[in-house]
Amino acid sequence: MTNKTLAQSYLLKATKRLKVLDVLFQEEAYSDVIREAQELVELALKGMLRQIGIEPPKQHDVGSLLVEFKDRLPSEVSSNAKKLALISKWLRKEREFSFYGDIDFIPTEEYTEEDARKAINDATFVLSMARKTIPADF
Secondary structure (H helix, E strand, O other): OHHHHHHHHHHHHHHHHHHHHHHHHHHOOHHHHHHHHHHHHHHHHHHHHHOOOOOOHHHHHHHHHHHHHHOOOOOHOOOOOHHHHHHHHHHHHHHHHOOEEOEEEEEEEHHHHHHHHHHHHHHHHHHHHHHOOOOOOO
């Protein structure tokens, strides 16, 4: 499998997750919105990196690599590289808590509608940047 087709696969997977976010939001499953938004962002950013010839590392937050190699991105995406990295960092930080919680952090009680809306808006933005980077064949 080539980087290009794997990048397109990641874009497709991220696109499908965006639809899931709306369903989870309607169900008021705000912690699940956060978790799925993180996965969408991770897939989109890794797809973008693959598209520009960078093998993404096996870690959840690859935003700093996007900033490092922003000169290889389309100009509109390049100018938003820092914003993309900040979104990735925020959602990566929330990844485990939103899914597993902790003894003093119950995910279904901690995350709010406002948190979920922010995650959806951020994920939508990241996906729009990925679509400008990765040619879609679907």
